[in-house]
Amino acid sequence: MPFQINPAEKKTKNFKALSSRVWVQKMSLLRKIVPDLFDTPISRKSNVPTIAAAAGIIFSVLVGRRVFRFVLKGPEKQDYVDSRTTIAYSGAASLWCYYTGVYYYLYHHFDLSQVRVTGISMGVTTAFATVLNMAPSQKFHIGLHWAAMIWNRPLACFFMSSQDWIDTGTKVTKQFGMTDELVQKFIGSSTIFCGVTDISVFPPQHMLLTDASSLNEAFYWSTLSQRIFPFYRYPGYYKGMLIADGFFSGIWSKPPNLDESKFIKITPFPIPGADVSPKRGSGECFSVIDVGYSRSKERMWRQLEVGYKCAERAHKALVRKGLVEKLCNERDRFGSVGSLNHMLEEFDDVMEEFKKTDKHKTW
Incomplete structure (x- = not known):
């Protein structure tokens, strides 16, 4: 069965999902080319050549698209080297609190106003928080809303709709004063990138999305x-x-014109070559349950703590790669701003406030 595209995906001027009508047209064309694939029982031996022919056509189209893209764009050229430090967040599955702990440390100990940022999978939201200079407590608050949305669905994190994620994120960020204009100011600046896998070509290709025009x-x-x-x-x-x-x-x-000497790699997994990551054999690594089902407060708080400590341990390496330190000697009702205890106390307060309005009683 071919891939299906949700016809209910939200449409905007810059991105839109394929409509069901487009898919009907595409399938009608395939039906004309290989009618036996649709009209003959698949169990019949005579249908095997037809299936092979259809597979060959699809494969040829995917390869052709990849070749055409290469011919059209040509090999990637690096005209200059961007002097800014680049922070790259890898995928993280359910370990979003780990990235929140890392981000808390970076936010309070470094000037992030002149960095470039890339993100993959769960790392994309942290990438946007970084360039938007979002307060860590706000990032954590948004994460709680997303987590509550997921865990209160009948199927939890399975068979999700993108619209659920978009609506939740947009609603909460606007409460914190985030606007489309804040996102638009990065257009053309080569500052924020989202890594995706294009499966409409063969072999599948890693692509960078940039220049978002709205929070949506x-x-x-x-x-x-x-x-x-x-x-x-x-x-x-x-x-x-x-x-x-x-x-x-x-x-x-990796964004274009990257200065490899200023490329900071952050991940919640013990991947060789990462600048900020759990240390293998230290008790910091996460279990399969953590990766796939981090719902309890105890697991979330452990992620926060590990993320903070991993970033703290990498402090000197981050300075060598171009991050500019900033003084962090403030104090408030939670203690010394930027410290581990302050983070845990502040986020505990955020969660207690969230619980007051959480009608589903997620935690």
């Missing part, structure tokens, strides 16, 4: 880079590409 589009990007069945019902569609999770084709996304 930014959150749609984050769903595109998470498209894995059975978590999402359909592959994504964006500007002529069928899209699956970016982690299928790359651990980190």
